[in-house]
Amino acid sequence: MDIETARKKFTPMSETMLYILMSLVEERHGYGIMQHVKEITDGRIILGAGTIYQTLVKLENGELIKPTEEKDRKKLYIVTDMGKQILLQEKNRIIEIAKNMEGIL
Amino acid sequence: MIKLMSTFIHPVPAEYEEWLENLAQQGYHPNKINHWTSTFLIFKKGEPKKYRYVLDMQPFVKKEYFETYKDFGWEHCGQMSSTYLWRMEYTDERPESFTDTSALKERNRRFVKAISFSFILFVVTFLIIAATFIINRNDCGTAGIVQYTLGLVLSGFITLYLGNVMRKINKFIK
Numbered sequence: 156m157d158i159e160t161a162r163k164k165f166t167p168m169s170e171t172m173l174y175i176l177m178s179l180v181e182e183r184h185g186y187g188i189m190q191h192v193k194e195i196t197d198g199r200i201i202l203g204a205g206t207i208y209q210t211l212v213k214l215e216n217g218e219l220i221k222p223t224e225e226k227d228r229k230k231l232y233i234v235t236d237m238g239k240q241i242l243l244q245e246k247n248r249i250i251e252i253a254k255n256m257e258g259i260l
Numbered sequence: 261m262i263k264l265m266s267t268f269i270h271p272v273p274a275e276y277e278e279w280l281e282n283l284a285q286q287g288y289h290p291n292k293i294n295h296w297t298s299t300f301l302i303f304k305k306g307e308p309k310k311y312r313y314v315l316d317m318q319p320f321v322k323k324e325y326f327e328t329y330k331d332f333g334w335e336h337c338g339q340m341s342s343t344y345l346w347r348m349e350y351t352d353e354r355p356e357s358f359t360d361t362s363a364l365k366e367r368n369r370r371f372v373k374a375i376s377f378s379f380i381l382f383v384v385t386f387l388i389i390a391a392t393f394i395i396n397r398n399d400c401g402t403a404g405i406v407q408y409t410l411g412l413v414l415s416g417f418i419t420l421y422l423g424n425v426m427r428k429i430n431k432f433i434k
Contacts, residue, residue, distance in 0.1 A: 169362055170360075171359075171360045171363070184331075185324070185327075185328040185331060185332075186331035189332070200359075201359060202359050202360075203332065203355070203356045203357040203358055203359035203363075204328050204329045204331070204332035204334055204346075205314065205316055205329075205357035205358040205359075205363060205367065206357070206360055206363040207328060208325055208328045208329070209358075209366060209367075210363070211328075212322065228327055229324075229327055229331065230323075230324040
């Protein structure tokens with residue numbers, strides 16, 4: 156998948172998918188992603204198994220993440236270069252939203 | 261205890277899960293989930309338990325599907341064709357597998373998609389029987405009329421039933 160197709164398909168990204176993709180800047184497995192997201196959102200977002208599995212399949216099919224190795228029968232993933240580009244684009248989008256909201260609320 | 265046609269009586273995933281959870285609280289637990297479960301489901305009487313059941317339809321699962329669920333503490337009860345049944349015992353908050361609306365909608369859409377194949381098949385069957393009857397109406401005789409009527413009633417009933425199931429699941433999607 157090329158970057159333009161990935162942009163059309165994945166952006167703007169849902170909060171769940173964004174947090175999962177963001178977690179994979181470091182190599183993690185499904186359960187590790189849930190723990191990381193729970194920690195960085197102070198327990199606000201607790202992802203379930205079905206949500207994580209579905210999202211990982213989508214991200215892997217879209218080549219935004221790739222499997223690295225299997226440890227204790229757990230598959231580890233990491234973000235790809237294209238995934239990083241999408242993350243950066245999403246970061247800029249969210250910064251723009253935050254900026255535009257300044258002074259309104 | 262044996263329950264017949266359970267998935268036809270409770271065809272909406274969320275309702276089926278709730279039905280199993282209510283029975284678990286009365287101490288009835290499914291003995292084995294397999295391809296025959298839709299037709300008859302045997303329950304064993306045991307201790308009342310607070311289980312969260314989750315139905316998930318996955319036409320093609322990767323190996324990590326099972327590992328992911330198990331890591332999160334879910335117990336695999338079995339599968340009926342491409343529908344997987346999971347459960348987790350809990351005390352306080354009812355656990356969820358699909359924790360965001362879009363994931364839950366996707367799960368429900370997979371069920372609607374699977375049902376829609378059968379729905380289309382029965383619509384086509386109904387139309388073929390109706391068309392054949394119209395073409396042959398003068399030559400088919402009393403026995404033929406009875407056969408055509410039975411075919412139309414049966415395929416019409418199943419079509420309406422499946423349409424209603426899709427409508428109910430779609431309510432959860434919106």
